[in-house]
Amino acid sequence: MAAVRGVVTCVRVSAAFYSTRSAGRTPLSQKWTVLQQNARRFSTNQSGRAYIWPATAVGVACGLTAGAALYLTRRKNPVGAKSAPTFEHDPTPGGFRTNLPEFSLQEVSRHKTKADRIWITYKSGVYDITEFVESHPGGSSKILLAAGGAVEPFWAMYAVHKDNPEVFELLEPLRIGNISRKDLIEMQRTKKSDPNDPFASEPGRHPALAPSSSKPFNAEPPAELLVDNYITPNELFFVRNHLPVPQVDMKNYVLTVGGEGLKKHSFTLDELKEKFKHRKMVATIQCAGNRRSNMMEVKKIKGLSWGIAAISNAEWTGVFLSDILAHLGLADPEKRGELKHVQFEGLDLDPEKAPYGGSIPIEKALDPSGDVLLAWDMNGEPLSRDHGFPLRVIAPGIIGARQVKWLSKVWVSPDESPSHWQQNDYKGFAPQVDWDTVDFKKSPAIQEYPVQSAICEPKDGAVWDNEEEVTVRGYAYSGGGREIIRVDVSADGGKTWHPTELVAKPNQGYNRTWAWTLWEADVPLPKDSKGKEVELCAKAVDSAYNTQPESFKPYWNLRGVVANAWHRVHIKVEDDEDN
């Protein structure tokens, strides 16, 4: 496989898994096991309390600029800082070396490119990895994700690094210094938060999550990490918060369930777990705004500038909403009367103390094949605070905005949720509709997402060193349980197309395919591509033969939602003279 240059590649989360490619593919069942193990191994329990990195996964962060800075200042017990720095000489990997110079984290953060030299930190140590990058076994692009900052958060995702002496044999000779004592102490110091900041008690986040906004926190993982994992590790799962993350006191937590003309019930989490059958399901969640930045290339849009990774895939455990509604006496569809929607409320409050809310059609909620869960567990761990601790809705095949987190209330009603996000957001319009003419009442609230796909590797702007073919990898997904049946890739802007291999896909049944498909292809490059720019495109087809639009212009909409035109990535095919 040709290497991408000029773009980061690095440790592969499941290096063992994907490196089998040349020696024949790992069967999917085996991949799953590995992936699930990875997901579990790297999941940490953030349930309802301040986030503490497990000591084994600790790593000093820095450099990943925004993410890391935010992360560091928020930590009580910062990643990688020893419990009591003594600054005595410590010869173990990453230990403080009294015989080496000190560098501030700010100084480290300036070393991100070959020209500036590429530095990373591990525990107290600073390393110059410039000459090592190209020979990194996991590829150069992945190790470069840590450039200018801490390597631990990335190692945490790749089991191969854990306590591996071979890793330290490669790393330690590259040691050039220590993080400055001042920064190590600062990292250690308890941060005093502003008591008036509604975001003061936000949980910690993985520095690889690139925020579109920090208050509320909205962030997506690097695309090339995303597509390395069929099951997205919890720390890398994209985060879409509309409001501050609530702090839930489990002593008082109850879920209220009822509806117009129905008896009201309350359940503690334990009662829910006891009363109803537990269900497990793998489902992808995608923000309706995923790929908005691609749509913005046509015309400006208000809203978070999501890249291509506001989408992730996990295994959820919970109870069927249909079982709970049956408990309310709603099992018989003919007894529903005027009840048409199931509304959800979260514990996250807007400045006027109104909760976040959303609703789904009652048909989806009542259908056992609709697989709507009230879930408390994500990849074998209790939900983290960012993902809705203690309970959230998983309404598979439907946009993320309806899958309400920090769930406090389920209410069956003739009407949709009255919340801002159901009524005046998350709706699509024709391209001619602008903010002067829009009438949100005229368009239905989005439920199912249309067919989507994106190229995760190579990245836009990559330089490619093989003039024969390019290895392209990505994801594809469709709403409503529709399976992905095909992904085509082009290396000439859409003139000719090549098949891809669907390397990891679910087998969940007719119109119950809730999880995404990962795909890969070695695509021949056009003749005489050397030294030229090549436009790669991807387009997926779902089981109802729905397709992605060729371009965004005819489907631009003022909220920048359901952005699913062909994904286009431009790479430069390296000329020999470039070397």
Added chain:
Amino acid sequence: MAAVRGVVTCVRVSAAFYSTRSAGRTPLSQKWTVLQQNARRFSTNQSGRAYIWPATAVGVACGLTAGAALYLTRRKNPVGAKSAPTFEHDPTPGGFRTNLPEFSLQEVSRHKTKADRIWITYKSGVYDITEFVESHPGGSSKILLAAGGAVEPFWAMYAVHKDNPEVFELLEPLRIGNISRKDLIEMQRTKKSDPNDPFASEPGRHPALAPSSSKPFNAEPPAELLVDNYITPNELFFVRNHLPVPQVDMKNYVLTVGGEGLKKHSFTLDELKEKFKHRKMVATIQCAGNRRSNMMEVKKIKGLSWGIAAISNAEWTGVFLSDILAHLGLADPEKRGELKHVQFEGLDLDPEKAPYGGSIPIEKALDPSGDVLLAWDMNGEPLSRDHGFPLRVIAPGIIGARQVKWLSKVWVSPDESPSHWQQNDYKGFAPQVDWDTVDFKKSPAIQEYPVQSAICEPKDGAVWDNEEEVTVRGYAYSGGGREIIRVDVSADGGKTWHPTELVAKPNQGYNRTWAWTLWEADVPLPKDSKGKEVELCAKAVDSAYNTQPESFKPYWNLRGVVANAWHRVHIKVEDDEDN
């Protein structure tokens, strides 16, 4: 409303309904009544007997020349015989060749085996296919059915042969002679149809139905009549027959229902009607090949050249398949075991006496919200012979090919229907796949259709006499019960878009919207359009925000199915000087 000129407008089935437009719109409920009355008025009982066209409804139309002319000539003249044989040299395939010997039909009939040499006839030609038999792409057994006689009746059942130059390239080098003049004259003289012709007892059809092929009969109504009626009158409902229409003797008719590991049941039609609850439902049926002619503009496709009207909408009466399957003990989804498909067989037989067949996923069949009917009634009349008398499947939201007519057997199985049409037809492929590389096993059988729309008025090539705006009308429909939420129309080839009014649409519920939507808009013409050609485009969006592709090229496929790119119509805006 501006008038269309230069295009056929002619008889409007429900002219009364649509002409109300200028005086304010008719409420939908009223439209429905009118439409249903119309549907009844123009329905005739064709059940199992020769078709008689009621005098009151005969609107033989001025401009419906092509269809009617074709219809008339085909009824009188047997396949292949020229209207007046002149025996001049004719170099076209099957033409009379003055330079070749003549053979009597009796002589031809003696050549049926390899030992005797294998001869067939096509039109006036006699061919020795002995050496070709083994390499026949459809297998040797099929071509041998024609040994010693005419090949046309068999070709008629396999659309791939129709007007296909590749077929003639293979056939013509095998030419050895002509049918004798005496026999050709005799064939011409006998106006009565050949008793061996499997199509000898076809029912009569409305002359407005323009056939894509006459044996088997495949035809669509004029688009402008189609969109005049929310409920398509029975006579205008498009016809898609794969084989000769069977003659069903109701004395012996039974439906067999069973499956692997299940008890077998037989029901007469009366028993079905007595045992199970009757259901009524409005549902659109669309041929998976609808709009193939539009896709063919990119690159040639073998198959019937459907226009935009291989789609129609009717109210069906029957019983739920889910009720019948519950009777078999299949109501509990967890008891299904390995049973995954419900296969259907028709009474229409191919030349080897194998029935037409298709299957649908068991999830669709068992789900009461899937609304699959076994129907005996169409718009208040028993099914006509062309539409499946006495019983057919209505699997709403799914392509027509699975909605088996003349239903004789329902069989629950771990496997899809083994029929040719399920296994080796009605599948989509990527544009790079051609007849040399296609592997039908690699693509799933189409079930749900993607979102579709077309402009029914004005027609391509129309001259428009209003320079300000153009009145555009059409239909939109999506598979899987997904509702049409919007149709946009452009009068500048897709640069700018205008909203349409959804003038007739169903209200059938979430993912149970089985009937189409009719739409209309007065669209401003671009400035200075006078005397110029204008490109109109339409595109629909369904409730899952699926969209139609901008062009056919990236979605061209070798079977020409799911052709749902934007519909484009070119009109000429009249110049004053044209008058």
